[in-house]
């Protein structure tokens with residue numbers, strides 16, 4: 001028998017700087033749902049799929065680095081929206097590389113249709129998958145993707 005890779009059963013959703021402002025921040029770009037709405041929805045999406053979802057948001061780069069370290073050994077997959085740190089943070093790149101935690105990079109907006117400074121990502125080279133432009137619905141799509149394609 002061929003052994004199938006295991007579906008991730010513990011997923012951490014990490015949101016970076018300014019994502020606590022969801023719902024009020026540039027709603028034409030990021031939508032009207034608050035982060036709490038989105039997180040509650042994701043926990044439910046996870047439940048329906050047999051995946052335990054934990055959510056964390058921080059405006060501080062060091063806290064996010066520490067969460068990535070902590071995820072090693074206790075989380076099967078990270079879904080990260082690193083916000084503006086995506087475009088600036090060698091520290092996040094190194095944390096992902098150094099821990100080897102499998103990770104999906106996510107952006108609510110289509111960063112490639114926006115300012116050129118959003119076109120470069122320090123996360124993409126160390127991510128298993130990258131998604132952007134699906135609005136806040138992208139988070140649930142990412143969890144669904146992990147449930148369906150365990151080898152991502």
Ligand code: DQA
Nearest residue numbers: 018081083084107108109118
């Ligand atoms: C973002 C895009 C980033 O460029 C921006 O700095 C954010 C949010 C997004 O989800 O579309 O804070 O990551």
